[in-house]
Amino acid sequence: MISSYTANLAAFLTVERMESPIESAEDLSKQTKIKYGSMYGGTTWTFFSTSKMPTYQRMFSFMESQRPSVYTKSNEEGVDRVLKGAGQYAFLMESSTSPYRNLVSEAVLTLQESGRIQILRHKWWKDKRKEHNCEIMELI
Structure with a gap:
């Protein structure tokens, strides 16, 4: 039993290391495995929809193209979607813990x-x- 667990853990960690971690908006914008969205019509959505920066424009185009929609009606719905998404959905919103x-x-x-x-x-x-x-x- 323990050897099976160890083998599975080693396989899992090997696969995890092979995938590039997402450490920035640029990383997120260059992949399609993890879907991401925001609250539709909110300030985050407005930021992406009006941005002139190529990375954020690419991200907005990706979000707009997704079916079913990656947008939510509330931040709570977005957080819930992340929790139920098994690591396949990221919700973009402003941080409430910024030092500024x-x-x-x-x-x-x-x-x-x-x-x-x-x-x-x-x-x-x-x-x-x-x-x-x-x-x-x-x-x-």
């Missing part, structure tokens, strides 16, 4: 409370996307 999360949240809140965020939103989104030069001093 609180700093960014506080900065956005300050901009919102001062009215500056509405000015920036109008300038960059509502102003019919006219050509503007973004200088760091304009934002401060």
Whole structure:
């Protein structure tokens, strides 16, 4: 019994080592074995759908082409799909444990409370996307 377990474990570990690990978005975008998706219409989906970077464009095209859909209606559904996916599905979403999360949240809140965020939103989104030069001093 133990020798059978050891042989199976050795075979499993050998196969695991033969496959390239996925360590980046680039790695994920260059493979098709593991399906991946996000919450449809959410901020992650929007990021991929509007990205100008080739890796993220390739990933978005892959997600769009998958049937059945790799998108979910909620983050909870995505996490559940990962847990039930036997390692064949990855769910893409923002991390809630980023060391910058609180700093960014506080900065956005300050901009919102001062009215500056509405000015920036109008300038960059509502102003019919006219050509503007973004200088760091304009934002401060």
